[in-house]
Amino acid sequence: MGLKVGDRIPDFSLKDQHGNTFSTADFTGKKPLVIFFYPKDNTPGCTKEACSFRDSYEEFTERGAEVIGISADSESSHSTFAARYNLPFVLLSDPKNKVRRLFKVEKSLFNLLPGRETYVVDKGGHVIMSFNNMGASGHMSRALKALKKIS
Template identity: 35%
Template sequence: MNTNLATEPLGIGAAVPAVQAVDQDGNTVDLEEASRNAIVLLYFYPKADTPGCTKESCGLRDAYKKFIDHGVRVFGVSMDTVSAQKRFAEKYHLPFTLLADPEGKIVDAFGVTKKNGHATRQSFLIRNGKIVWHNAKVNPETHTEEALREIERQSS
């Protein structure tokens, strides 16, 4: 089985697909609905509670007030289970929604590449149900600053 599936990520202007997942608290989240009249930062990461993913998620956590001040909802997605996402969110006090995507439905819908059974690190900024920015090679060290810069650029 090929676990390194090459897919094409959704491009700028693409509509958010009609896809649902369960969050860390067991609630069903419909991403199409959640992003319809909102600004959403949707970030994909390989695995909860690993060094790079922790650094990236804690960076977003530490700047969370800035995202809220810009009216941005943050969603993290990995192919982990609901319980793994819950442990990750609780351990690091992550204030945003983490979506469990063990079957890779969201990963596939957004065209995020999988490597060794995990989503690759990518980020999408969505405004009113349409993708307005995509970073296909997210650096966990700089992701928060890059996303905030893009949000501020689009707000001006």
């Protein structure tokens, strides 16, 4: 099982879809984070999940949160995915699944697919919500509900 409510997230840095380095250290103490781990760019479930975050992105930013998607796909794959579906948030490339392991996101479906897990993290870097479900629906709504409780 992944990180639990109350756990502090590990510090990490990864490259985003533009080749820039994203570091949690730049956000801890400043704003909440919504971090969703997903299996793969341009697949039906992952596209549905990413688009649900896109469609409610303004509600997240109005509450001061940064939305971040993470998968093992390359920066260029993320760039294409973000452009194709007009995704306004950061997509991070974790090709060796280093951050996925730090968050203890387990594989699903007979240990074949990378897991789908969403975390809401408060300004202090502590998990206030985690949701692990391979179904793409429900991640965004649960994250927004958790964020509303702290904003």
